[in-house]
Amino acid sequence: MGAYSELSIFIDESGDCGSNSDFYLLTFVFHDQAHPIDKQLRRLSLSLTEAGWPHAKALHTGPMVRREDEYQNMGLQDRRRLFARLLGFARRCDISYKTFCISKREYPDTMKLKARLSREVSVFFLENMEYFIGFDRVVAYYDNGQAMVTNIINSVFGAVFFDVDFRRVFPSDYRLFQCADLFCTLELLREKKSRGVPFSKSEQIFFGNWQTLKKDYLKKIEPLGFPGRT
Secondary structure, three states: OOOOOEEEEEEEEEOOOOOOOOEEEEEEEEEEOOOOOHHHHHHHHHHHHHOOOOOOOOOOHHHHHHOOHHHOOOOHHHHHHHHHHHHHHHHHOOEEEEEEEEEOOOOOOHHHHHHHHHHHHHHHHHHOHHHHOOOOEEEEEEOOOOHHHHHHHHHHHHHHOOOEEEEEOOHHHOHHHHHHHHHHHHHHHHHHHHHOOOOOHHHHHHHOOHHHHHHHHHHHHHHHEOOOOO
């Protein structure tokens, strides 16, 4: 009999169902519990402490880029260093991720957007069902941010998995949840570039030109795209 296996899935979204954003993104971060990340967590905590950031405090990449909320009094280089620390943590962990991005110009109606997103998520999990059903247990972490996502998660996961434990979390609870937020931020920029949508002023200031963004950020997360490293 093989060892008991458990898969953690951290879920985060970017954008909303209204007109406040051009895209809606949903990211899943997958962590096989057979590959512990305690060492990586300790390293990140130490690094954040050295940078003067409370080691237990959540990192939110969107406000970090826009210099909002708790980052409004931080300079550009300090914010970039925090971003780099979280990115480095994600790359050192044995995780993978999948991001779904929907253009709200193509699906301005909320019901149609939900239907499209639900279809894409369902197809992804069904196409990779052999991998997912190989786990004895799946634990899904989500902050219950939007009812649409909660409905999709419940319906899709209920159809794919035999044993799912849904847990509501706060962003500060899990660094891998914060990594889902990180991937949303970066994949939004990739999508903007591919569709010719201009970057915001804050995005231009934070990431620089496209070549720098691609080399220093997007290329570095590509090996983590599901199914991840081989």
